[in-house]
Amino acid sequence: MITNRNVRLEERNGNLHVRPHGQFCVKTAEIMAAMMSNSYRGKGNIFIHTKLITQVSPDSREMFNEMVGTLGLPRKSIYLMGETGKDICHDEGRVIVPKARKTGHRCGGNCANCSCKNRLQ
Numbered sequence: 001m002i003t004n005r006n007v008r009l010e011e012r013n014g015n016l017h018v019r020p021h022g023q024f025c026v027k028t029a030e031i032m033a034a035m036m037s038n039s040y041r042g043k044g045n046i047f048i049h050t051k052l053i054t055q056v057s058p059d060s061r062e063m064f065n066e067m068v069g070t071l072g073l074p075r076k077s078i079y080l081m082g083e084t085g086k087d088i089c090h091d092e093g094r095v096i097v098p099k100a101r102k103t104g105h106r107c108g109g110n111c112a113n114c115s116c117k118n119r120l121q
Contacts, residue, residue, distance in 0.1 A: 007032045014044035021052035024088055029060045033067030045077045050084035065090040 085095040
């Protein structure tokens, strides 16, 4: 795992996982792209998890897009995970926004004093 003040990077299952946090500004975009370039081995995908980004500065998207091109990172292998990914996605990027999970009681009717057991029958 490689860590910077605003970016954490780790490799798992042949993929690179990048976790920026805090404000995503021009400097963060430069640092993140440079870290990705230094760590990407040419195989697998790059997943950028955006959940911990608190704010996106206006020029950071353009800087990230420029750095991805300049450093020769594989645009089609970069996936931005989370709603904030839409704000920083480069030109050919892909954003994955998971569906919200349903909250509440989930069981098969086997818990003690189960109120949903009668509904399953």
